[in-house]
Amino acid sequence: MIALISVLFALLVPPFVTTEIEFVTGDLPWAVAEKGYEAPPLEVRVSGSCPIGGVGYAVVSGVLPPGMQLSRLGYFSGAPLHTGEFAFTIRASDGCGWTGKQFKLVVTGAPVMTVTPMRISFECKAGETPRGQEVRISATWPRLAYRLIVSNAAWLTATPEHGTTPRQGSAMAYDIVHVRVDTTGLKPDRYNATITVSSWQALQPVQVDVALTVN
Numbered sequence: 001m002i003a004l005i006s007v008l009f010a011l012l013v014p015p016f017v018t019t020e021i022e023f024v025t026g027d028l029p030w031a032v033a034e035k036g037y038e039a040p041p042l043e044v045r046v047s048g049s050c051p052i053g054g055v056g057y058a059v060v061s062g063v064l065p066p067g068m069q070l071s072r073l074g075y076f077s078g079a080p081l082h083t084g085e086f087a088f089t090i091r092a093s094d095g096c097g098w099t100g101k102q103f104k105l106v107v108t109g110a111p112v113m114t115v116t117p118m119r120i121s122f123e124c125k126a127g128e129t130p131r132g133q134e135v136r137i138s139a140t141w142p143r144l145a146y147r148l149i150v151s152n153a154a155w156l157t158a159t160p161e162h163g164t165t166p167r168q169g170s171a172m173a174y175d176i177v178h179v180r181v182d183t184t185g186l187k188p189d190r191y192n193a194t195i196t197v198s199s200w201q202a203l204q205p206v207q208v209d210v211a212l213t214v215n
Helices: 002-012
Strands: 020-023 044-047 056-062 068-070 076-078 084-093 098-108 113-116 119-124 133-139 147-150 156-160 175-181 189-198 206-214
Touching (some): 020 084, 020 098, 056 068, 119 133, 156 189, 175 189
Antiparallel strands (some): 020 044, 084 098, 133 175, 147 189, 156 175
16 A cells, blocks of 8 residues: 555656756846837747746846836836936846856936938849848947838838847947848839838838839
C-alpha cells in the first residue's frame, strides 16, 4: 500500500522544476506627458518549461510615472501626468523562476520628426528600373520608432534600415529609408504618390512627395 501511494504521489506531483528567465525588452520608449502610452508589452526569454503557469510581471521597487499602470501580462497603460525621469525595477516570474531588471522611463514633450528631402522624383523609360533614392528620418527624440505608409501606389516601395531614429551618442543623426520604384506594367505618364512617416508619440506625421515620370 505504501509503495502504491508513493507511485501515485510521483505521478500527480511534478518534480521540482526551475526555469531561467531573461528580459528581451531593452530600453523603454519615451513617453509624452498627458498622452496615452502605447509601447509594446514587456518581453522575456524563458529557458525550460514550468508546469505552474505563464510569466507574470510586477513592479517591485521604484514607481511608475503617476497616471500609468503595468498589467500582470506586461502591458503598460494610462497616460503619465507630468514630465520627468522615473526609475523602477520589474520582476518577471513564472512560478519556477524569476528575474528582475531596472528600467528608466523618460516622460517629456512630444517629439518633432523631420524628413529630408521632402520631395523626390524618378524618370525613366517604360520597362526600365531607375536607381533607388534615400530619405533621411530624424527626430528630436533618440530611438523613436516610426512607421511608413505608402499611398495607393503599387509601383513604389519604402524600406527603412532600422525603423527607429539613432540612439543617444550615435555617430548617425538620422535613419535611412530606401525608396525604389518598379515600372513594370506602367504606361508612359506621370505618377504621384506620398510616403507618410508617423509615430504614436509624435504630434503629427510628415510626408515625402514622390513623382515618377515614365517616358
